[in-house]
Structures are given as C-alpha cells and as structure tokens.
Amino acid sequence: xxxxxxxxxxxxxxxxxxxxxxxxxxxxxxxxxxxxxxxxxxxxxxxxxxxxxxxxxxxxxxxxxxxxxxxxxxxxxxxxxxxxxxxxxxxxxxxxxxxxxxxxxxxxxxxx
Amino acid sequence: xxxxxxxxxxxxxxxxxxxxxxxxxxxxxxxxxxxxxxxxxxxxxxxxxxxxxxxxxxxxxxxxxxxxxxxxxxxxxxxxxxxxxxxxxxxxxxxxxxxxxxxxxxxxxxx
Numbered sequence: 407x408x409x410x411x412x413x414x415x416x417x418x419x420x421x422x423x424x425x426x427x428x429x430x431x432x433x434x435x436x437x438x439x440x441x442x443x444x445x446x447x448x449x450x451x452x453x454x455x456x457x458x459x460x461x462x463x464x465x466x467x468x469x470x471x472x473x474x475x476x477x478x479x480x481x482x483x484x485x486x487x488x489x490x491x492x493x494x495x496x497x498x499x500x501x502x503x504x505x506x507x508x509x510x511x512x513x514x515x516x517x518x
Numbered sequence: 519x520x521x522x523x524x525x526x527x528x529x530x531x532x533x534x535x536x537x538x539x540x541x542x543x544x545x546x547x548x549x550x551x552x553x554x555x556x557x558x559x560x561x562x563x564x565x566x567x568x569x570x571x572x573x574x575x576x577x578x579x580x581x582x583x584x585x586x587x588x589x590x591x592x593x594x595x596x597x598x599x600x601x602x603x604x605x606x607x608x609x610x611x612x613x614x615x616x617x618x619x620x621x622x623x624x625x626x627x628x629x
Contacts, residue, residue, distance in 0.1 A: 439617070448606065448621040449561070464616060496560060504549040504568075504610035507617065509560035 408432050412497050412510035419487040419517045427482040427513050429497030437500045438480040441506070442466065442493040449496065455480055456503065487517045519547040524607050524608035532628050535597050537558045539623045541607035542573055542589040549612040551590050556604040556622070564592070564605075 413428045431438065439454040441464075451473040453462030461472050469491060471483040480499075484491060494514050498507040521544040531537055543551065550568045554561035565574040567583035567590060574581050578597075583590045594601055604622040 424617070441619075446621060449608075451616055451618070452618060464555040465618075503616065505553065506563045506566055508563075511559050 410497055410499050410508050410510040412495075412513050414513060415511065417513060417515050419515065421487060421489060421517060424515075425484050425487065427484075427495055427497075427515075429478075429480045429482065429510060430478050431497075431499040431508070432478065433499060433501075433508065434477060435499035435501050436477065437503045438474065438508075439464070439498045439500075440470070440472065440480070440482045441496045441498065442491075443496060443512075444493050452482065454493075456501075467488070484515075489517045491515065492517045500518050520609065520611065520616075521622035522607055522609055524605075524623050526623060527621065528532040528624040528626070530626045530628065531597055533597060533599060535627075536593065536595045537597060537625060539592040539594075539605050539607075539625070540589060541591070541620055543607075543609045543618075544588065545609050546613050547612040548585070549610045552608045552610075552617070553581055553590070553592050553615075554606040554608065556606055561565065561606055571577050594625075597625075599627050599629055601625060602627045 410431045436457045440452040441449040455461045457472040497510040500507040525540045553564040565581045572583040576594045581592045606622045608617040608619045
C-alpha cells in the first residue's frame with residue numbers, strides 16, 4: 407500500500423526560485439493538507455482541501471499556492487522561495503477532516 | 519484562535535519508568551483530539567478521542583480525554599528505548615476540520 411507519497415525527499419533552492427512539491431494519495435481520501443515543521447514549532451497548517459476543486463488557507467499560507475484538480479493529487483507551489491521557507495514539509499490525507507491523518511514521508515527543503 | 523499546549527516540552531526517563539504527557543486545548547466547537555508519535559520521519563497515528571470515546575488503550579499506551587477541563591493525557595507504562603520520539607497532540611473543530619497541533623513533547627528513554 408503506497409498511502410501518501412511525497413516527492414522530492416530533499417531539495418535545495420536558491421532565493422527567488424520556484425518549485426512544486428508533489429503529493430499523491432491512493433486511499434480515496436477527500437481531505438488533504440500541507441504542513442510545515444520547524445524546530446520547536448510543531449506542525450503548522452499551510453493549506454488544506456476538503457475535496458477536488460476546493461482549497462482553503464491554513465495558519466501560514468503566505469508564499470504558497472495549492473490546487474486540487476483530482477482527489478488523488480495535492481501539489482504545493484512555492485512562488486518565489488525565501489530562506490524563511492527552509493523547513494520540513496509534510497502532506498497528509500484523511501477520510502474525514504477530524505479523523506486519523508496519514509502523513510507522507512516529508513520533504514526537507516533548504517533555501518539558500 | 520485555537521490553541522494546543524503540550525507539556526512538558528521534553529522529558530528524559532529510564533527504561534521501565536512510567537510517563538505522563540499532557541495536552542491542554544482551547545478550541546471552539548471541539549470535534550476530536552488525536553495523538554501522534556514522530557520518530558525520524560512522518561508522524562504516525564496513536565489514538566483519536568472524541569465525545570463518544572474518551573478513553574483509549576493499546577498495549578502499554580493509554581489516553582484519556584477530559585472534555586470538561588479541556589485536556590488529555592497520554593500514559594506510557596514500562597517505557598522502552600523504542601518509545602523515544604516526539605509525541606504530538608492535535609485537535610480539530612467541527613466547523614472547518616482543520617487540525618491544530620501542539621509543539622510536541624520530546625521523550626527520551628535511556629537504557
């Protein structure tokens with residue numbers, strides 16, 4: 407069972423570059439989310455989606471875009487990378503928004 | 519604004535000890551509270567507690583939810599070195615289904 411698959415696992419960007427973090431799930435979950443994790447900060451919600459075509463902002467959305475064209479995929483786009491976006495990014499999916507969330511293995515992003 | 523506060527932030531114990539991790543919350547229209555264990559990589563699910571399920575147990579781990587006092591505890595008995603991890607608490611509200619996480623408790627179990 408693949409579950410939630412994130413790519414890439416590691417990425418180094420230069421300031422100002424853009425990139426897309428990919429997230430795919432094969433569990434037919436409606437709810438998908440993106441989090442960032444910084445030391446001592448826990449997990450902070452960036453954007454989330456309650457179904458294909460529906461997205462909303464989380465706690466720290468600035469500098470990030472999302473779209474949800476299919477149930478399976480939920481990519482996160484960094485528009486113009488900044489050093490403050492250096493973090494570990496996790497994608498998660500769940501059957502219902504309040505139930506167990508399954509996490510991808512994370513993407514460690516460094517912006518220099 | 520939803521708040522989730524975990525304590526302690528870190529804890530060092532010896533194998534065989536019993537530990538209690540705390541999670542207090544302030545959230546409008548509470549729906550559920552979830553506990554996760556995070557080792558090197560992705561968080562893995564431990565328990566979900568709701569109004570209809572305020573106590574859960576799995577092996578050496580157990581958790582209770584006090585909806586009146588707005589807190590939950592995670593107990594681990596007879597700790598093992600494999601229990602060393604960050605334990606995360608998260609709460610959801612019914613209106614928008616977003617999960618709000620606490621900062622986590624770093625548990626270190628020494629042999």
